[in-house]
Amino acid sequence: MGLGTEASSVAETALLANPLREGTRVRKTPAPCSIVIFGASGDLTERKLIPALYYLAREHLLPVSFTVTGCAKSPYTTETFREKARQAVQSHLKIPASEAPFLESFAQSLFYISDDFGDVKAYSLLDSMLDRFDRERGTGGNRLFYLATPPSFFPVIVQHLGRAGLAKTRDPEKNWTRIIIEKPFGRDHASAQELNRTVTSVFDEEQVFRIDHYLGKETVQNLLVFRFANGIYEPIWNRRYIDQVQIAVAESLGVENRGAYYEEAGLLRDMIQNHVLQLLSLVAMEPPARFAGTAVRDEKAKVLRAIRPIPPDAVNDLAVRGQYGEGFAGGKKVSAYRSEPKVSPSSVTETYAALKLFIDNWRWADVPFYLRSGKRLAKRVSEITVQFRSVPHLMFRDAIEDIIEPNVMSLRIQPNEGIAVRFGAKLPGPAMRIRPVQMEFRYGESFGAPPPTAYETLLLDCMLGDNTLFNRDDAVELAWELVMPILDRWKNDGERDLAFYEAGSWGPAEADRLLQRDGRRWQRL
C-alpha cells in the first residue's frame, strides 16, 4: 500500500469524517465507486485485475457497493463476463469450494458492455449505466477507468471519455474520477509527450495514474522505508562513502508467446525505461519532505533530471546490448531469440541491455550507476547493490594476503526479498586473518505473512487517491528522453555491436568489459 495519502481528495476527507473509522486498526477502504475496465476480455484482466479485485472484495477492502463494468469487443453478455471472471478467479487463485459465496457475491457486482472502443454509442451507454449504478447501487458518483487495452487505444478511449463528459468529476466537492493507464506509456519520447498531451487535455494530472506494477511490489516500497525510516543509512548514502551502485533485473524466461510485442519493444523499452529507472530514482532520490504523492514524485523527477544525458557518440562507451542465442534454461535446451515464434530470423531486437549512468548532483557526483537487465539470464533475480568505498588505510599488516572486500549492501526485490550486508570479520585464531561475511535479513523469515500482490496494492491505492506509487507525466517523459539517444543509435547501427549471449548465461562478455574498463565487476547474484 502506498506510504501516504495527500488528503487532497474531497472524497477521502469525507471518509475520515466517519467516526467509526477512527483508530489505525480499521483499515482504510475506498469510498464507494464504479470501476470500468477497458479491455475486459484481455489477458491482463483475466490474470491480474479480476483476481486482485476478487481478493480485495473477499477481504472486505472494497466498499460495500463497488461495481465493475467491463468493456471490450468480444460479444459477451454480463452473464458470460461473470462466468469468465469466476473461471479466472478459480484458475489463478485456486480457491476452495468454501469460497463459493464470496465468488458469487463478487460476480454479482460485475457488468459488461460489448462494443468497439471507437464507437461513440458505447460511451453514452456507459454513462447511463454508471448513473444507474450511482442511484441503484450507491456507487456515489466516483469512477475509476482502467485502460487495459493495446496502447494504440489509450488516446482513443481518453478522447471519447472526454467527449462523453465522463472524465469530469460530477461534484468536485464530493466525488472523484480517476484513470489508470497501463504500460507501455508511449514507445519513444515524442509519442509519450503526445500521449501525455492527449491525456492531460481531457483529465487533470491528479486524476491520472500511470501504472508501473514494479512499484507496487512490497520491497520496492520497503526501499523507501529502509532509506528514510532508519537513521543510520542516510548519512553514508552519498559519494563520500559509496563507490558504485548496481541495479540488476534478470529474468530466466525468454519472450514466451510475446514475440510480436517484443520485436516492437526490445528490452530497453520494456524494462530499463520504466522499471529499472524507477528503481534508480528510489535509490538515489533526496529525502522527500513527506511520504505523500507530490513530495515523493518531485524527488524522483529531480533524480531523473539530474542523470547525465548520454551523447549519441558515447552510446557504445556507456551502453551494451545483447540478444540471446541458443542455450539452456532449467536444464532444458532452449532456442535462440531469433527462432522464437513471431520473431524475425534476422531480428536485431535487444533482449539484454547494460548501462552506465551518472547523476550530476552533490550527493552522487562521479558515482557510477550500472544497470543491467535481460531475458534468458542465469536466474530470475532483481537486486540493487550498493558498494561502499574501501577503507582508506589498511592497518592489519598480517592480513595482507587476505582480500579485504569492500562493504556491500544488497537490497533484493525478488525472489526472497530482503537485505544483506557484507563486511569483514576476523577469523578465529591467534593470527589476524580477515574474511568477508554476510549478514542477512529476509522479509519471508521475519514477517511470515505473504504480502499482497502488486495489482492489489496499486488498485487500492488508486481508489484511495494515493498516487505515490504511480508515475507522473514529467517522470515518464524524462525517462524516455534519457534512453532516446541509445534507442536511436541502436536503430541506426542495425546488427553492428549487437552482442550475442548464450541463453542461461549472465549475458554478453561486452557487458563485463563495460565495468572492467572502470576496474570493477558485476556483483554475483
Add this chain to the structure above:
Amino acid sequence: MVAPLQPVLESPREVDVEELEAELSALWRSAAEGASGQRVVTRACALTLLVSVESEDAAWEVSNLIGDVTRQNPCRAIIMASEPLARPGGINAWISAHCHLPVEGEKQVCSEQVAVVARGDSVRALPNVVLPLVIPGLPIYLWWRAPRFEPEPYYEDILRVTDRVLIDSGRFPHPALDLPRLTERAREAGIRMGFSDLNWVRMTPWRELIAQCFDPSELRPYLARVKKVTVEYEKTSPRRSAQEAQAWLLAAWLGSRMNWDPAEPATEASDASRTWIFNSTDGRVEVRLVPREFVGGGEGMCFNITLEAAGDPPARFSLKRGPEGICVTTQCAVEGREPVSRNVRLEVLEEIEVVNDELKYLGRNRVFEQTLAMLGRMAGL
C-alpha cells in the same frame, strides 16, 4: 524437501537455571555444527515474547502454540509458569528451538524458546531469571494467558520493561464482571505500556464492516440517527462467554465513537439479554445484547449485528454470520430501495492468529482504551 532438523533442537532440554544464557548460545553452536555443510540455520529475532501461565501443564500447552508465533514473528519466547502454592519450591528451566523452512530449499529459520517453571516461594525469583534473557533493544511483549489479568506484586519488574501486554477477555469466566475490572487494570497499566485484548482484536473486522456501511456519503447521516442496536450471539456454545464479551466490547465501542451517554444502568431480562439506554445527540438509543439459540448453531460461530436508524426513509444495516463460521453477509437497506448486500470472508480467528497480528503493533491503542472507559461507565463504575 530438506529433512527436519535434528530432534535435539526441537524438543525441550532441561538446563541449569544459572546456565541459561550459556546454554542458549550453545544451542546455536550445535545447530551450526549439525548443519555439517549441508544445512544452514538462520536465527531470526524481532522481539522478546514473555508468556505468563498458571501452571506447568499450561506452559507445555502454550509451548505447542509458540511454533506458530515464531513462523510469523521470529522471537525469543520465554514461557513463565508460576505455581505459588506448589511444594516444594524451586525453579526449573528448559530450552528448545522452533525451526521452519520459509521457502522450500532455503535456509532453515529458528527461534528459541525458554520455559521457566517456578514453584512455591521461588515465584518471586522469576523476574530475576527472566529479565537477563530478554533481547536488548527489541520490543518486549507480555502475553498474559491466565484467565484474569491480576499480576502479583512480584511481576512489577517485568511489567516495568514490558512494551505491550496482551490479554484475552475471551477467556474471562464472567465477562460482565471481569471486563469492567479490566477497565481499571488497563487504566493503571495503560499509562506505561500498550495494552490489548485479543478478543477485541477479533472484533476488528466486524468494526470495519460496520464502518463501511456508513462510508457512502448519502448513508452517513444515518449513523447519528441510530435508534436501536441489537447484537445476538449463541446462547449455548463453548464460546459463549467469549462472544458475550465481544458483544459488550462492540456496544461500548459504538457508544464511545458516537459519544453516547449511558442514561440508565443495564436491565437484564429473564432470557439473559441486557439492554442499555443511551442518550445521543439525536435522542435515545437502545442497545440490546441477546444470547439466543440459532438453527445449526452450537459452535459459537453465529453472530448478528443490526443497527436501525430513523430518517425519511428509515434504514437498517445488518451483518450476519451463520453456523458455517466463515462468511458474513452484510446488508444496507434503505426503505423503498433495493437493499445492497454482499458476502465477505470473516472467520473466527484462532488465538494464535490474533497473537501474531497483535505482535505487529507496539504503541497504545486509544480507541480500545476509550472503549474500555465506556465499558466502565456502562457497568456503572
